[in-house]
Amino acid sequence: MSNKKFVEKVTAMEDDFGQWYTDVVKQADLVDYGSVRGTMIIKPYGFAIWENMRDELDRQIKETGHSNVSFPLFIPESSLQKEKDHVDGFAPEVAWVTHAGDEELAERLCVRPTSEVLFCEYYSNNIHSYRDLPMLYNQWANVVRWEKTTRPFLRSLEFHWQEGHTAHATHEDAAEETARMLEVYADVAENHLAMPVIRGKKTDSEKFAGAEYTLTIESLMHDGRALQAGTSHLLGTGFAEVFDIQYLDKEGKQQYVHQTSWGITTRLIGALIMVHGDNRGLVIPPRIAPTQAMIVPIAQHKEGVLDQAYDLRDSLKDIARVDIDASDNMPGWKFNESEMKGYPVRIEIGPKDIEKEQVVLVRRDTGEKEFVAMDALNERLPVLLEDIQQSLFDAALAHREENTNVATTFEEFKETLEKESGFIKAMWCGKESCEEKIQEETKATSRCIPFEQEKIADTCVCCGEEAEDMVYWARAY
Amino acid sequence: MSNKKFVEKVTAMEDDFGQWYTDVVKQADLVDYGSVRGTMIIKPYGFAIWENMRDELDRQIKETGHSNVSFPLFIPESSLQKEKDHVDGFAPEVAWVTHAGDEELAERLCVRPTSEVLFCEYYSNNIHSYRDLPMLYNQWANVVRWEKTTRPFLRSLEFHWQEGHTAHATHEDAAEETARMLEVYADVAENHLAMPVIRGKKTDSEKFAGAEYTLTIESLMHDGRALQAGTSHLLGTGFAEVFDIQYLDKEGKQQYVHQTSWGITTRLIGALIMVHGDNRGLVIPPRIAPTQAMIVPIAQHKEGVLDQAYDLRDSLKDIARVDIDASDNMPGWKFNESEMKGYPVRIEIGPKDIEKEQVVLVRRDTGEKEFVAMDALNERLPVLLEDIQQSLFDAALAHREENTNVATTFEEFKETLEKESGFIKAMWCGKESCEEKIQEETKATSRCIPFEQEKIADTCVCCGEEAEDMVYWARAY
Secondary structure (H helix, E strand, O other): OOOOOOOOOOOOOOOOHHHHHHHHHHHOOOEEEOOOOOOEEEOHHHHHHHHHHHHHHHHHHHHOOOEEOEOOOEEEHHHHOOOHHHHHHHHHHOEEEEEEOOEEEEEEEEEOOOOHHHHHHHHHHHOOEHHHOOEEEEEEEEEEOOOOOOEOOOEOOEEEEEEEEEEEOOHHHHHHHHHHHHHHHHHHHHHHOOOOOEEEEOOHHHOOOOOOEEEEEEEEOOOOOEEEEEEEEEEEOHHHHHHOOEEEOOOOOEEEOEEEEEEEEOHHHHHHHHHHOEOOEOOOOHHHOOOOEEEEEOOOOOOOHHHHHHHHHHHHOOOOOEEEOOOOOOHHHHHHHHHHHOOOEEEEEOHHHHHHOEEEEEEOOOOOEEEEEHHHHHHHHHHHHHHHHHHHHHHHHHHHHHOEEEOOOHHHHHHHHHHOOOEEEEEEOOOHHHHHHHHHHHOOEEEEEEOOOOOOOOEOOOOOOEOOEEEEEEOEO | OOOOOOOOOOOOOOOOHHHHHHHHHHHOOOEEEOOOOOOEEEOHHHHHHHHHHHHHHHHHHHHOOOEEOEOOOEEEHHHHOOOHHHHHHHHHHOEEEEEEOOEEEEEEEEEOOOOHHHHHHHHHHHOOEHHHOOEEEEEEEEEEOOOOOOEOOOEOOEEEEEEEEEEEOOHHHHHHHHHHHHHHHHHHHHHHOOOOOEEEEOOHHHOOOOOOEEEEEEEEOOOOOEEEEEEEEEEEOHHHHHHOOEEEOOOOOEEEOEEEEEEEEOHHHHHHHHHHOEOOEOOOOHHHOOOOEEEEEOOOOOOOHHHHHHHHHHHHOOOOOEEEOOOOOOHHHHHHHHHHHOOOEEEEEOHHHHHOOEEEEEEOOOOOEEEEEHHHHHHHHHHHHHHHHHHHHHHHHHHHHHOEEEOOOHHHHHHHHHHOOOEEEEEEOOOHHHHHHHHHHHOOEEEEEEOOOOOOOOEOOOOOOEOOEEEEEEOEO
């Protein structure tokens, strides 16, 4: 239990969304800042949320046939430089190890910003025949990218993620894998984080450095800015040609493998905060909440109250993740703390409740209260948790729909963005110059070309020439 | 399934134990070498073994009240240098980051070799009152130590571990914690890895850099060399004084916290190999085996065999971790592969077995075969697995006892070590000079002062002066 004397106020999100975010992250005890600029310490509550996300994703990664592995932290400079687009994309922001103890290294080593290069070198040595394929690897790892401006979870010098790296016999197999893993990400986001996502493809200018194409799930935050929640890349044979990853096919012919890579990061915690949080703090979806229900005893100094509260916790332990706040703080303080931490349900139990053999359940999301007979709690609590899970998803979806607009002309596009934030659906000709112009004049970027296309107009919202695709645009994190 | 055409021979351990180890590690598909000297790639099977160890240890760490957290990878040079003994112990083997992108950093950062320093800075900012104590943190992380000679799992530039870091109000609380976590380590080693350990205290010359004392569990490998399998350090108030970690006690007085730290690493996989393995490969204890039983179909081209084999696997899936080798390799090849990987049980099923409604169970440890009726398998398999688990422990314990000798004079000590390896129990006066002399002349080091003391003699085995403690000595990894 925290020993803070009171829950400090958080800035209202309407007044300053950035400050609201920072306040919540700090007040809810998720992180602290590391001593190196831009690094973060993930505290117990923040890490417990990450563990629950990670465990669910890990389960699905294994269920789809992948094996976890562990590759080294360091990449020799010469290896990083082999794939041109890749090194251009990452070299400006890598950390370089130059010395070990007192000695200067013969070759500089970069701290991995991502591990395609290392997996490629391994695949080159370990893939020989079509029988070795597909090779389906994943690793949970820390990576380092030397970002100029940083924010806890959203952008930090070091972050945690999983990176899947796979090699396949054919383009079709690799394309299927790319789509399959995007669907796994969408499932975790929607069904566990209660966070609706748009599934689509990145434009070429937004794709991963070295990829043929990048698939993405995009979500909308409370403030109307978009956040890329996970990406899955079809690498094609680009890396295989550079790293010479070939296999002997059934006809005895040498072929390049077709690769994919895909990743989800601790950024998702930031998304979770900005999709569900409110001015009282976090709101954590029940399926990933470390504590699904917090018992708060009322008048706990009175005889029997604490005993009953502990009995209650024990009786619920196989039903849900239940904890008890038996600290000597006042109930009002505990209510605030419970709301700040975003526990989905608060269970109040006091002398009167004990007399009536009932408890009070308070939903974190809507604040609704209900009285439930103690002997009905085992049945009611799981139903309530599922209801909250669904309600959070529905609310986030409704918010996204309210904040998704359509523009058919550039004027309309700019006016809409000036009036309100959110997604704009608009047609695009496929030219990078239009993307650049839109970004320059509105700060909105192309988020994705959604799989679910709508024909909003015949012409590009920017240049007026023939349109190719409908694109989601937004200002983004 | 592996597609290797045959299981290559491993060197007999009697001929060259080091080569046997390297062969097994490679043939059983546990690791590959990274492109940076001394780094390793942990392959799927190796990582699955680590995951099972880790999950059990993680469960016990949480059960004893600790929370997982995540601290940064980098430590500023100025922070590392604060605690004198600590920096002396680690500085010679740390990797230094000096540049990010094109820019030289204002201060060098070391890649953590261990994280006491970062936890101390955090504790200094976050511990204020006795109500904040104890603070019980743990992290699973990668650390880097620039070792000159390396070997997969046993000594590598980068390795995985958990590091617990705790702060307590009193010396007594911290000492209890230090002992508690050693006992957790001993439990995981003995009851899950089937690896008997000696519990004891390191001599001052062998303790952790900066600690008041270090507790250790020591195990004996097949070749008679010892391996330190886990350590738990009482740091006392040394770090607290340097980093100014104080709390207000109940009487309103400022007090320094008493700290501990404790860790177990991927080294344990090396220990597992060298305690249980044999000339046919790995032997993995059932409780942590990723595959507890491997089904090998015999004459699988015959009608019904593969169907029955798959049905068998499905029927056992809630009983044990069962897999099937349905590759088109020959049964003999599959037997070898199954032995190399150390699956505790092999289940053979062929046309004759199907006719008789039975299967053949083959134990990896003893090679014993038994015929079991198919409808009795659900009961028999778990019992057999438990039996193997116990037998592995018993065999390792017997091996240790056979290879533990007593010496009362230095002559005897040297003669014993010349004739046979293993532990030597001998009395010690407590002087570092005797430890140094013993190491110089015999290459044996003090492994620990065991909690279970025996009075073997009155005088030090080296100098002949009055003895303080009985010590376990051995040549060690």
